[in-house]
Amino acid sequence: MSKIAVLGYGTVGSGVVELFYKNKESILRKVGSDADIKYILDIRDFSGSPYSDKFTKDINDILNDDEVTVVAECMGGVTFAYDFVKACLQKGKSVSTSNKELVAKKGAELLAIAKEKNCNFFFEASVGGAIPIIRPLHKCLAANDITGIAGILNGTTNFILGKMINDSMDFADALKMAQDLGYAEKDPTADIEGHDACRKICILSSLVTGKHIYPDRVFTKGITDITLKDVKLADKFGAAIKLIASMKKLENGKIIPMVMPMLVPYDNLISRVDDVFNAVMVFGDGIDRAMFYGRGAGMLPTASAVLGDVIEELKTEEIGTDRAQTWEDCNNDEIVADYRESSARMYFRVSAGCTLVPADAEIIENGSETAFVTKSMTFAEAEKLEASVKAAGCEVKSRIAVLDI
Numbered sequence: 001m002s003k004i005a006v007l008g009y010g011t012v013g014s015g016v017v018e019l020f021y022k023n024k025e026s027i028l029r030k031v032g033s034d035a036d037i038k039y040i041l042d043i044r045d046f047s048g049s050p051y052s053d054k055f056t057k058d059i060n061d062i063l064n065d066d067e068v069t070v071v072a073e074c075m076g077g078v079t080f081a082y083d084f085v086k087a088c089l090q091k092g093k094s095v096s097t098s099n100k101e102l103v104a105k106k107g108a109e110l111l112a113i114a115k116e117k118n119c120n121f122f123f124e125a126s127v128g129g130a131i132p133i134i135r136p137l138h139k140c141l142a143a144n145d146i147t148g149i150a151g152i153l154n155g156t157t158n159f160i161l162g163k164m165i166n167d168s169m170d171f172a173d174a175l176k177m178a179q180d181l182g183y184a185e186k187d188p189t190a191d192i193e194g195h196d197a198c199r200k201i202c203i204l205s206s207l208v209t210g211k212h213i214y215p216d217r218v219f220t221k222g223i224t225d226i227t228l229k230d231v232k233l234a235d236k237f238g239a240a241i242k243l244i245a246s247m248k249k250l251e252n253g254k255i256i257p258m259v260m261p262m263l264v265p266y267d268n269l270i271s272r273v274d275d276v277f278n279a280v281m282v283f284g285d286g287i288d289r290a291m292f293y294g295r296g297a298g299m300l301p302t303a304s305a306v307l308g309d310v311i312e313e314l315k316t317e318e319i320g321t322d323r324a325q326t327w328e329d330c331n332n333d334e335i336v337a338d339y340r341e342s343s344a345r346m347y348f349r350v351s352a353g354c355t356l357v358p359a360d361a362e363i364i365e366n367g368s369e370t371a372f373v374t375k376s377m378t379f380a381e382a383e384k385l386e387a388s389v390k391a392a393g394c395e396v397k398s399r400i401a402v403l404d405i
């Protein structure tokens, strides 16, 4: 009988245990053999838990138990999670993780160990919560040249922006609500500054290119500057402001990954993705486009993806390492292009009296402030325009690109 260990009994870990026992019968039918959770690793005391006999505070109990073939890592962070995951893989135990920081920062190294030890480092839960996106990308869409990806990969910021858009709630109250509902990271900076979405687009970009794309090479801007005024002007233009993570492949084979708030026109399905939901649009030469939508955060949605990987591992254990779900380390200079080469229409909100509004721009408002949307220009050109407006003595209150896909 295969035994499973769960590392961390927080929101995701406890969800993994709950969902496993809730659906154990059907899970085992899909696995095709018997399996059970033998250990739950957590330094806290859970003596009153119905699973109290499974708790251990010592990772060595798991590492030294040959019955344990699959480990679900739900601890988060990179310090202990990295050490424990590495040690498990080195022992030939496959790992399923929801930890996007770990995958985005250490993926190449951990995947190499998994390959060497003929086991798997799976991470379906690290991007898009419940949404199947990792396996579809490297299995169902494997025949395509994937030319781009764009979407909403952070539930907390989408929830916050939704509250601002639909309820005129201010940023701080909406963030507090997201934290109370268990969506936000322990440190919400990772959500609101875009780092969480950055890690996720790095993971998808790495999978698509086969090269590890590092977070520090991705232009990343969060939502902390977004005001209710911009939200309302975007609506007047016919768009919703969303935090968009994207990756575009250039003709020379390089990619431009980036994360930033964007105006998403209402005729784009992504503009209708509300609450904590995520959506990922994938572009390929065979499929044109495919969209994946679902709950991007939360206990059971994330647990569903972690357990999906555990089940996949249990039923294919004898096959060994999945060759398609991997990437190698690389010098990112060779593959990541400067985001300033990318083009978009640009929304500007500037102080009244600005004489540098381009003649062909669409004016959204012209009163105590001027808001306009330019024709398509590169981000480099947009920076120059912003600098000229400032040099002419006007204040640039916002500049947000428009999503055009």
Ligand code: HSE
Pocket (backbone or CB within 6 Å): 126, 128, 129, 153, 154, 155, 156, 157, 183, 184, 185, 191, 196, 296, 297, 298
């Ligand atoms: N904090 C993350 C989010 C959790 O809001 O999307 C899921 O990765």
